[in-house]
Amino acid sequence: MFWADKIAADAQGEQVVNDSKTPSGRVHVGSLRGVVIHDVIYRALKHAGKPVKFLYGVDDYDALDTVPKYLDAEKFSPYLGYPLCNVPSPGENASDYAKYFMGEFLEVFDYLGVKPEIYYLRDLYRSGKLNAAIDTFLQNAHLVREAYLQVSKAKRPDNWYPFQVVCENCGKIATTVVTDYNGKEVFYTCKPDATDWVAGCGHSGWVSPFDGNGKLPWKVEWVAKWQALGVTIEMAGKDHSQKGGSRDVANAICRKVLHQNPPFHSPYEFILVNGTKMSSSKGVGSSAKEIADLLPPEILRFLMLRTQPRSGINFSPNYETVTRLFRDYDGLIEKYREAAKQGTPEMTQDLMALFYSQLGDEIQTYHPFDFSTIISLLQVPHLEMTEEVKNRTEVELTEADWQVVNQRIAVAQKWLDDYADEEEKLVLYFDAVPEKVKELSAEQVKYLTQLAENLQTLEAWEGEALQTEIFSTAKALPIAPNLAFPAVYYSFLGKERGPKAGALLSYLDREFVITRIRDAIALAQEPAKVEA
Structure with a gap:
């Protein structure tokens, strides 16, 4: 109870x-x-x-x-x-x-x-x-x-x-x-x-x-x-x-x-x-x-x-705490919705917490759209958010679903404006390859070379498929994930960490991603200039 x-x-x-x-x-x-x-x-x-x-x-x-x-x-x-x-x-x-x-x-x-x-x-x-x-x-x-x-x-x-x-x-x-x-x-x-x-x-x-x-x-x-x-x-x-x-x-x-x-x-x-x-x-x-x-x-x-x-x-x-809070809430909404399909859900402790979180006397369900994805999408230039949400949602969203999505877009924008540290923000380098790629090791360059080839033939250009490809490429070489993932982040963000790598690449055009990885490889392989 x-x-x-x-x-x-x-x-x-x-x-x-x-x-x-x-x-x-x-x-x-x-x-x-x-x-x-x-x-x-x-x-x-x-x-x-x-x-x-x-x-x-x-x-x-x-x-x-x-x-x-x-x-x-x-x-x-x-x-x-x-x-x-x-x-x-x-x-x-x-x-x-x-x-x-x-x-x-x-x-x-x-x-x-x-x-x-x-x-x-x-x-x-x-x-x-x-x-x-x-x-x-x-x-x-x-x-x-x-x-x-x-x-x-x-x-x-x-x-x-x-x-x-x-x-x-x-x-x-x-x-x-x-x-x-x-x-x-x-x-x-x-x-x-x-x-x-x-x-x-x-x-x-x-x-x-x-x-x-x-x-x-x-x-x-x-x-x-x-x-x-x-x-x-x-x-x-x-x-x-x-x-x-x-x-x-x-x-x-x-x-x-x-x-x-x-x-x-x-x-x-x-x-x-x-x-x-x-x-x-x-x-x-x-x-x-x-x-x-x-x-x-x-x-x-x-x-x-x-x-x-x-x-x-x-x-x-901060990013981790806020996004996890939304993710946990969405997880309970999904749990309740799935249980409701089978009849009257068993109101476990976590579902009672969800029930008492509502403003009214019943749980308002919706089709969740990942909050961390919204934060990332808002930071990609020239994206039309409504179209991007539609493209990334498997079901047709209802008016109630869109109310939640639009509310979260506003929350994400406020978080970016008022709470996000600079290192938490997604700053994509569109015009030039980040200088940090010059620090990539030969092993990381080899990984990026293979990843670019694999991405060319990837059937589904979406977050989970990309995440799987990034992992499987690392496993096949093999290279440790703590070396593989920074190689990707350095190429696009100029820093060691970032949002889920598959999601990050899914926000971008395939041709841009492959060209950027190859440009990063080229810059990483340039001989270091020797000062006179």
């Missing part, structure tokens, strides 16, 4: 699935994993006929703790320590900082077919929906302190209260410390040394903690949200799920103070880019919007779902 279907099968009664994000900067693709995981749980519950709601929170009462490198530090540094919803917007299309960065992320939700009910923490606090929880946790501050100490070994002073006021004098929330509560008001100090990244103003006084005048620390706030919203399922990333970590502390507070069981939880791993965990504020990696602009929605969902939540994903939009 697929992991989400198992969660759904075990769930009893009405379910509320919740996830949230602090919009501290441009939201990175790593944050999409939690979004998609919770969306799939929601869909699995719906398919199982269980009553369910899907909520997504914007934690916009958190403090701005650093200025992302892509923003004007001089403009935003004065707002360090402010609630994100009280920081000005970097652009004109939003009312504040939090809504500016969350707006871009929510566009990606729509793109991926994710449709939760969105709520903002500012609204929960300012509307009074968290007032009862605030009072409960302030009245039971000693139990909250006990939970911190018992679970994470973090000792809080005896006069520490789980609340941070928005300073009435300077507007900061990160620098305030509450040391008393009389049932109606808290006493706080905006401490100059509260953090090592922003100074408080020194103001102190009594103020009501209710109706948006401040916030709970996020581990306590987590529990307050569970209670206020009736959350029954909320997963968390591995960093929050370590033994003695944030989730364990929140669970202990939930049981100790509220005498309730916490929501169902299972940790999930991160998405890494080249082994680096992505950070919203540091701008490391690719933003969710950028990756959504590159990958079709089903492919992007598939990236998140083809591995179990507890397995990490190391994603980088």
